[in-house]
Amino acid sequence: xxxxxxxxxxxxxxxxxxxxxxxxxxxAPYFPADQTKVFQNAHKLFGVSNIVKILRSLDPxxxxxxxxxxxxxxxxxxxxxxYGCLGVIRQLYYQIQMLxxxxxxxxxxxxxxxxHHHHQQxxxxxxxxxxxxxxxxxSQLELGMAPSNNALPLFNQVTHQPYTMQNTYSSSDIDSxxxxxxxNNSLWIQHLFLDTNNHGxxxxxxxxxxxxxxxVPNSEPxxxxxxxxxxxxxxxxxxxxxxxxxxxxxDTKDAEDSSSSxxxxxxxxxxxxxxxxSKDLKNAAACFSLxxxx
Amino acid sequence: MSSSSYSSSPCAACKFLRRKCMPDCIFxxxxxxxxxxxxxxxxxxxxxxxVSKLLNEVPTFxxxxxxxxxxxxxxARLKDPVYGCVGAISVLQRQVITLQRELDATNxxxxxxxxxxxxxxxxxxxxxxxxxxxxxxxxYPYQWNDPSDExxxxxxxxxx
Numbered sequence: 001x002x003x004x005x006x007x008x009x010x011x012x013x014x015x016x017x018x019x020x021x022x023x024x025x026x027x028a029p030y031f032p033a034d035q036t037k038v039f040q041n042a043h044k045l046f047g048v049s050n051i052v053k054i055l056r057s058l059d060p061x062x063x064x065x066x067x068x069x070x071x072x073x074x075x076x077x078x079x080x081x082x083y084g085c086l087g088v089i090r091q092l093y094y095q096i097q098m099l100x101x102x103x104x105x106x107x108x109x110x111x112x113x114x115x116h117h118h119h120q121q122x123x124x125x126x127x128x129x130x131x132x133x134x135x136x137x138x139s140q141l142e143l144g145m146a147p148s149n150n151a152l153p154l155f156n157q158v159t160h161q162p163y164t165m166q167n168t169y170s171s172s173d174i175d176s177x178x179x180x181x182x183x184n185n186s187l188w189i190q191h192l193f194l195d196t197n198n199h200g201x202x203x204x205x206x207x208x209x210x211x212x213x214x215x216v217p218n219s220e221p222x223x224x225x226x227x228x229x230x231x232x233x234x235x236x237x238x239x240x241x242x243x244x245x246x247x248x249x250x251d252t253k254d255a256e257d258s259s260s261s262x263x264x265x266x267x268x269x270x271x272x273x274x275x276x277x278s279k280d281l282k283n284a285a286a287c288f289s290l291x292x293x294x
Numbered sequence: 295m296s297s298s299s300y301s302s303s304p305c306a307a308c309k310f311l312r313r314k315c316m317p318d319c320i321f322x323x324x325x326x327x328x329x330x331x332x333x334x335x336x337x338x339x340x341x342x343x344x345v346s347k348l349l350n351e352v353p354t355f356x357x358x359x360x361x362x363x364x365x366x367x368x369x370a371r372l373k374d375p376v377y378g379c380v381g382a383i384s385v386l387q388r389q390v391i392t393l394q395r396e397l398d399a400t401n402x403x404x405x406x407x408x409x410x411x412x413x414x415x416x417x418x419x420x421x422x423x424x425x426x427x428x429x430x431x432x433x434y435p436y437q438w439n440d441p442s443d444e445x446x447x448x449x450x451x452x453x454x
């Protein structure tokens with residue numbers, strides 16, 4: 001292409017077409033003379049006339065973005081002659097699917113750790129409370145003092161307090177993920193679970209089996225609270241619903257354990273009190289009869 | 295034209311171009327007459343001659359995939375003349391970035407729990423703001439290097 005005065009060189013489009021590059025050339029801003037390969041790709045896929053047609057159908061403010069996408073599409077087609085941008089889209093979909101599956105696995109493991117940690121905390125606090133209250137009673141009896149009016153209700157509160165603590169813990173949302181993410185997570189967790197169920201992979205079976213093993217041994221003192229915990233955790237309620245009927249079996253089993261667990265709890269407290277000494281206990285009981293509990 | 299010797303009707307391409315559909319028509323296997331819109335879209339965006347050249351450069355067993363991808367891109371460009379199918383790529387790429395960040399954060403929490411620590415609650419961080427040179431929210435995932443120049447797409451403002 002001949003240059004007049006050598007002020008400006010023809011754009012790659014006009015150079016390719018061997019024509020004069022006028023100042024009003026639509027493609028000149030987007031195909032500099034040094035980017036011949038880019039233009040060749042765009043020309044090979046779309047053709048100059050089709051590109052100009054697209055640009056003329058758009059507002060001038062949209063030209064830059066349109067040309068950017070046209071060049072990108074043409075370059076991808078040059079790189080992947082068969083699938084082009086569709087291949088890129090499929091790869092991204094596959095990538096997203098893999099990430100979601102991995103997220104599902106990690107969230108499952110995280111939930112198991114949270115429950116295990118939570119149960120351990122509750123057990124520890126429960127035992128600590130029992131021992132501290134027993135120590136209080138022992139110390140008061142040793143001093144020959146009448147236990148406080150609320151001593152007996154304290155023992156009753158031992159069984160009830162975990163419920164309130166559970167409620168407090170569940171409402172604190174310390175460990176709960178953001179709800180907008182959780183709702184999405186619950187949907188694709190169900191979806192992915194159904195998919196993996198259909199495929200019969202063993203990956204989903206192991207977390208469920210591990211979870212059931214975690215629930216059963218820890219059911220002794222706090223099994224009855226677990227049902228309330230499940231109800232309080234809205235974000236994992238759909239998760240449990242999506243698993244299978246074994247979860248309901250575990251709940252009923254826990255319910256049965258809880259009825260015996262409460263009795264064992266009372267026995268435990270009675271044993272601890274019994275270690276004090278029968279005479280002291282009788283004296284304490286006598287004090288109770290004379291005072292109102294409330 | 296001995297129409298009696300041809301039992302099949304002309305393909306959608308030859309029908310659109312109003313020409314005789316020869317037995318060795320390159321479009322015939324991939325543009326059946328029952329799908330006229332498919333060729334119409336492809337012709338409008340890419341042109342019949344460009345599609346023919348592209349198909350000739352592709353092995354025969356991959357031509358159907360090539361045609362389907364071209365049809366998809368043409369339809370996307372007709373629906374969105376500015377971004378075409380590249381808009382979907384940008385959206386998906388951002389989704390991948392977001393998911394990857396969430397996964398990294400969740401893995402970090404899991405790691406802390408595995409060592410019996412309470413993890414601090416950290417919401418997923420939002421995507422970084424656009425750089426000064428970026429004109430839109432588009433994220434082009436693939437880098438394409440023009441072997442003929444050093445500054446790849448910089449002068450045209452592309453980030454490819």
